[in-house]
Amino acid sequence: MESTSSYGQFCPVAMASEIICKRWTTLILREFLRGTTRFNDLRRGVPRMSPSLLSKRLKELVEAGVIESVSGSKGPAEYRLTPAGEELRGVVRDLGGWGHRWIESKVSLRNLDPSLLMWDMRRSLRPEPLPPRRCTIQFQYPELPQVQRNWWLVIDEGNVDLCGFDPGFEVDLLVRGSLRSMTSVWMGMSTVAQEVAKRQLHLDGDPAIASAMQHWLGLSSFAAMPRRVA
């Protein structure tokens, strides 16, 4: 029977929760709502989730009609939100909005992750405030182990690339500081100017690019929302 996994209630909140409110599922939905469609791209968004569990969750979401697997010419290679899944956008957005408003920064900032941050920054970076040429911006987190310490964003013709190794281009701006400071700026809990003033963030390089950083650095989509806690 379905008795174990089911709440045994006809209430729509209970029925929806059986589908949505399982471990990892909201994060998978967040990735879909960002436009991710493929298994290993989803994995990049939920790196601590085991692939077997991701596979299982995808099957559950297909079964529930939230996503569908679009069989490429050879095998099921892509997943997409169904109209039902697309209608979860508001729920996931509001859930995140609540978290942004009410979860203390000291709690959120326990979960720092440079690759998630840099990947988010890559996706939301706005090239327009930058000079109309190729720009290379290096981010350095001195406190991190070697392999996570240096990152490069290369903006060229409106495209943004993220590298975890030196791409070899001349660096136009070096942003150096703690991952915590950089994350709090990206989350809208601080600003570039504040962190620079507190000497938590150091900008070296092209002054025009440095002074425009708050503008080309796309922030978290929740950053503009007023927070209610420290």
Next chain:
Amino acid sequence: MESTSSYGQFCPVAMASEIICKRWTTLILREFLRGTTRFNDLRRGVPRMSPSLLSKRLKELVEAGVIESVSGSKGPAEYRLTPAGEELRGVVRDLGGWGHRWIESKVSLRNLDPSLLMWDMRRSLRPEPLPPRRCTIQFQYPELPQVQRNWWLVIDEGNVDLCGFDPGFEVDLLVRGSLRSMTSVWMGMSTVAQEVAKRQLHLDGDPAIASAMQHWLGLSSFAAMPRRVA
């Protein structure tokens, strides 16, 4: 480390999901949003949840700042939503709204439960369309075992009481039919008139009360929302 229970992501969706998207938690929140404050009243709303797990979840929600326990100096402890918890109303409502729109009725109606249904009906019944005297309405589900078969709603001076035993008053209206039919009416998937016409529901007694049933029977708060699936 907190690695086990945490997603390890600073994203607000992840942070909020750590608190909200655990088994049973959305249903507990639903009960709070309905105004329930005490342990055993919460239990009535989540009868299949073990009391020890409910106790654990309540502690987690207090810790997260979603509820607070108001220890009366003498009386039993009460729990109340904090302002943060109150701001989850939209999330829980929209989650239920999504479930109502997109989960097939054949799935929802697998989870019939007469005590949850009758308790919901008791809470949302509208006394105004009824005669201004004491009214007793009996609901009978012939297919259920004896102990769940008969229920009485007694409306008197604007108060509604639910009994699982015969209160002894003369019955003004007997509503007889399957729990499935009655539930689908309450969920807004059908109407009293439709079920009566299909002979799934039988009304015996005061014709005025019978013909007004669709009006005094408060429906699920989701019933008015258009559904997208069968």
Next chain:
DNA sequence: CTGCATCCTCTTCGATACTG
């Protein structure tokens, strides 16, 4: 009765490794 705590069993999850 209310409001849990304990004990035990069973399911789910996470980490790692491996395959077509």
Next chain:
DNA sequence: CAGTATCGAAGAGGATGCAG
């Protein structure tokens, strides 16, 4: 690239106990 397989650990459910 897109998943399976395996196995120990953590979490959930059920029964029972117990203090106020």
